[in-house]
Amino acid sequence: MDLNDSPEQAEFRAKVRAWLEEHRSEAPPRQSTGDESQYIDARRAWQGKLAEAGLAGVTWPKEYGGQGRGPIEQVTVNQEIGAAGVPGILDVIGVGMLGPTIIAHGTDDQKTRYLGPMLHGDEVWCQLFSEPAAGSDLAGIQSRAKEDNGGFVLNGQKVWTTNAQFAAYGLLLARTDADVPKHKGLTMFIVPMNAEGVTVRGLRQISGEAEFNEVFFDDVKLGADNVVGGVGNGWATALTTLMFERLTIGAGSEGMGYRADRFTAAIAADGHAVRDPEVRQRLGELASELIALRFLGYRTLTALQKGQIPGPEAALAKITTVNAAIQATDLIADVLGPDALDDDRSEWAYAISFLPGLKSAGGTEEILRNTVGERVLGLPPEPRLDKGIPFSELRAKEREVAAS
Amino acid sequence: MNLSLTDEQELLREAARGALSRANYVEAAREALDGGEVPDTWPIAREAGWPGLLISEDHGGAGLAPFDAMLVMTEAGRVLAPLPLLGHLVGSWLLDRGGYEDIEAVANGDRRVAYVPARPPGDVETAWTVDSERGAGRAPAPTLDGDRVSGEVFWVPDAPGADVLVVACDGGAVVAVEGAAVEETRRYDPTRLLGHVRLDGASGTVLEGADAEAAWYLAQALIAAESVGTVETCLEMAVQYAKERFTFGRAIGSYQAIKHGLTEVLRRLDNARSLLYYAGWAAESGAGEFPLAASAARSAAGRALDYSTRENIAVHGGIGATWEHDAPYYFRRAQLSRRLLGGTADATDRVAAELFATAAA
Numbered sequence: 047m048d049l050n051d052s053p054e055q056a057e058f059r060a061k062v063r064a065w066l067e068e069h070r071s072e073a074p075p076r077q078s079t080g081d082e083s084q085y086i087d088a089r090r091a092w093q094g095k096l097a098e099a100g101l102a103g104v105t106w107p108k109e110y111g112g113q114g115r116g117p118i119e120q121v122t123v124n125q126e127i128g129a130a131g132v133p134g135i136l137d138v139i140g141v142g143m144l145g146p147t148i149i150a151h152g153t154d155d156q157k158t159r160y161l162g163p164m165l166h167g168d169e170v171w172c173q174l175f176s177e178p179a180a181g182s183d184l185a186g187i188q189s190r191a192k193e194d195n196g197g198f199v200l201n202g203q204k205v206w207t208t209n210a211q212f213a214a215y216g217l218l219l220a221r222t223d224a225d226v227p228k229h230k231g232l233t234m235f236i237v238p239m240n241a242e243g244v245t246v247r248g249l250r251q252i253s254g255e256a257e258f259n260e261v262f263f264d265d266v267k268l269g270a271d272n273v274v275g276g277v278g279n280g281w282a283t284a285l286t287t288l289m290f291e292r293l294t295i296g297a298g299s300e301g302m303g304y305r306a307d308r309f310t311a312a313i314a315a316d317g318h319a320v321r322d323p324e325v326r327q328r329l330g331e332l333a334s335e336l337i338a339l340r341f342l343g344y345r346t347l348t349a350l351q352k353g354q355i356p357g358p359e360a361a362l363a364k365i366t367t368v369n370a371a372i373q374a375t376d377l378i379a380d381v382l383g384p385d386a387l388d389d390d391r392s393e394w395a396y397a398i399s400f401l402p403g404l405k406s407a408g409g410t411e412e413i414l415r416n417t418v419g420e421r422v423l424g425l426p427p428e429p430r431l432d433k434g435i436p437f438s439e440l441r442a443k444e445r446e447v448a449a450s
Numbered sequence: 451m452n453l454s455l456t457d458e459q460e461l462l463r464e465a466a467r468g469a470l471s472r473a474n475y476v477e478a479a480r481e482a483l484d485g486g487e488v489p490d491t492w493p494i495a496r497e498a499g500w501p502g503l504l505i506s507e508d509h510g511g512a513g514l515a516p517f518d519a520m521l522v523m524t525e526a527g528r529v530l531a532p533l534p535l536l537g538h539l540v541g542s543w544l545l546d547r548g549g550y551e552d553i554e555a556v557a558n559g560d561r562r563v564a565y566v567p568a569r570p571p572g573d574v575e576t577a578w579t580v581d582s583e584r585g586a587g588r589a590p591a592p593t594l595d596g597d598r599v600s601g602e603v604f605w606v607p608d609a610p611g612a613d614v615l616v617v618a619c620d621g622g623a624v625v626a627v628e629g630a631a632v633e634e635t636r637r638y639d640p641t642r643l644l645g646h647v648r649l650d651g652a653s654g655t656v657l658e659g660a661d662a663e664a665a666w667y668l669a670q671a672l673i674a675a676e677s678v679g680t681v682e683t684c685l686e687m688a689v690q691y692a693k694e695r696f697t698f699g700r701a702i703g704s705y706q707a708i709k710h711g712l713t714e715v716l717r718r719l720d721n722a723r724s725l726l727y728y729a730g731w732a733a734e735s736g737a738g739e740f741p742l743a744a745s746a747a748r749s750a751a752g753r754a755l756d757y758s759t760r761e762n763i764a765v766h767g768g769i770g771a772t773w774e775h776d777a778p779y780y781f782r783r784a785q786l787s788r789r790l791l792g793g794t795a796d797a798t799d800r801v802a803a804e805l806f807a808t809a810a811a
Contacts, residue, residue: 047452047453047517047727047730047731047734048451048452048453049451049731049735050451051451055451118451306805307805307808307809310802310805310806310808310809311809314806314809314810320573320806321574323799325802326798326799326802326803327795327798327799327802329801329802329805330745330746330749330797330798330799330800330801330802330805331749331753331798331801333746333801333802333805334721334725334746334749334750334798334801335721335750337725337728337742337743337746337801338720338721338722338724338725338728338746338750339721339724340724340728341453341724341725341727341728341731342720342721342724344451344453344724344727345453345724345727347451347453348451348452348453348454351451351452352454359716359720362713362716362717362720365717366717366721412706412710415706415709415710415713415714416706416709416710418713418716419703419709419710419712419713420709422713422716423685423689423703423709423712423713423716424689424693425689425692425693425701425703425704425708425709425712426693426700426701426703426704427704428700428704428705428706429700429704
């Protein structure tokens with residue numbers, strides 16, 4: 047059992063650290079303090095510098111501007127960026143999930159056109175998958191792209207779209223054929239966010255902040271060259287994105303700041319709490335879960351190094367993270383009292399409001415447990431009503447069942 | 451970064467699984483509760499070389515690390531093997547480091563030893579203490595006067611029949627005592643050998659250099675590893691049954707209520723196993739983190755053990771709660787294990803204590 051860097055990894059880490067040491071003063075703060083659009087510009091410029099230094103797209107192939115390195119080096123970069131106290135890349139979704147999808151399924155022209163500006167932060171991307179009526183059951187999306195004069199016309203709505211307010215492009219899953227079963231009639235598109243008919247609206251959450259958006263598409267015209275991975279092949283393309291999403295999530299929950307030491311520090315000054323057996327039991331239990339994640343992460347990395355792709359069990363790490371963080375912030379609020387809920391006085395108010403929604407982000411806890419139960423434990427799936435039925439007939443069938 | 455098991459570790463695990471597959475220990479537990487004898491598994495341990503696992507090579511042992519011992523404990527936990535290894539492994543580890551003269555006989559298993567545990571001081575309870583005979587209170591650890599030990603320690607794993615007791619005393623001294631009075635106790639789980647140890651000025655050999663504090667955490671890590679094995683088996687049993695048992699025309703494993711309960715067992719198992727790696731790493735390379743790592747492993751494994759043994763019974767339905775079924779013996783194991791060596795809640799408390807100490811530093 048060895049947690050140390052190999053000589054090659056140590057050399058890589060030293061190089062990364064040296065670069066960050068030299069350029070740290072050029073980085074914007076980790077959180078926006080003033081004007082939002084100025085801050086985003088600064089973050090984009092910083093991403094550009096990271097990319098030029100080889101600290102963005104670490105696992106991307108060299109021919110697309112990446113470093114062609116493994117997940118271990120990506121983690122090393124994440125660790126060093128975290129230790130340096132500077133922000134990482136702005137477009138985590140693009141570089142982490144959408145770029146790799148284009149690399150896997152895109153045409154040569156698409157790769158040449160889009161990957162460079164994405165990597166350097168010149169063009170930020172957003173993921174246009176979920177809809178108001180299709181999240182867990184993603185293949186049930188209703189956004190329609192109809193063929194028209196060799197191109198497509200897109201209508202529909204997406205939701206939970208991070209970064210849409212300043213994104214240049216989105217990767218969008220739409221239905222191109224409603225007369226086949228739902229997984230079969232889907233197609234993936236690249237959508238310019240400045241196209242006519244695209245409307246982005248902020249979606250405020252419990253905290254009052256709008257971190258996500260709703261995006262509306264009204265007769266948006268797309269060309270055949272906007273299709274990624276072939277018409278009717280959207281589900282397979284989407285699965286690639288979701289696989290990289292798992293990898294991004296699995297690569298480290300500690301990056302979200304949900305760490306046992308940080309939660310402990312929040313209540314350690316309260317002399318009563320420190321000796322209270324109930325507080326100690328609650329802290330001890332949730333901290334054990336969070337500490338376990340660190341070594342679960344190391345185990346995942348060991349598997350990745352051996353060339354194994356992380357399976358759906360990485361979803362369990364997400365469930366652990368969210369629930370332990372909820373328990374932790376709940377404990378902190380119990381110890382600190384109502385002050386903990388005050389945004390101006392407490393760094394925890396935001397997390398307390400944010401976490402209930404995080405339970406559903408990247409797959410609801412229930413859907414993740416279904417997936418793990420079926421793919422990892424080999425339990426049989428639930429019977430379903432939508433198998434083999436053309437999508438266009440599905441709504442009628444659902445109504446029939448609801449009425450019976 | 452490499453958390454893979456080495457070839458030697460894979461072999462050790464496979465050999466342990468093989469050696470422990472020759473008898474049905476659940477059946478033995480059932481018979482023991484009906485008045486039968488628990489089989490003597492010490493010959494199996496000796497044949498496999500486990501008595502000397504944690505004893506250095508120049509003392510006739512295998513010179514392996516705590517993580518290797520944890521792998522064996524996990525295999526024992528899988529099948530509820532009534533091996534007196536928990537007490538022996540920690541006791542022999544102390545003897546090896548404390549310059550015990552007859553160490554070769556311990557390494558080859560001629561002499562079986564048992565660790566008589568004492569809890570190191572914490573931030574709230576600042577004395578060395580032992581588990582009480584009854585109730586949640588703690589009793590003072592045995593005291594040492596010259597080379598004479600006095601005190602009572604209850605619920606000591608593997609103490610009955612041990613040739614040498616390795617006693618952790620107040621202040622952290624460690625003494626090897628022979629011929630002490632041990633009262634074998636009734637056991638809810640007959641696969642666990644337990645006794646009350648009474649020392650009244652018993653003379654012993656003081657083991658200089660033996661670390662009573664580290665021994666406590668080693669014991670926590672080993673019982674955690676054993677628990678993880680039991681959780682593994684409960685999950686396998688329950689998953690198998692959930693695929694075979696049909697209600698309303700469907701395998702019960704297809705229902706979300708069952709599926710989600712079983713993924714929760716898997717989640718807890720995975721987390722507990724990850725903490726075994728942490729404890730194994732810390733034991734060898736991060737001594738300062740060993741109290742946190744071992745306590746977290748014990749806490750998570752103990753809670754996983756409780757959850758999985760109950761879930762296993764629930765998935766099986768009423769039949770899972772009957773004498774003829776195997777699930778109740780895993781449940782019995784969980785019920786007793788969780789209360790030994792300070793109990794799972796004490797380990798959880800120590801996780802908090804370690805974190806608070808770090809935050810204050």
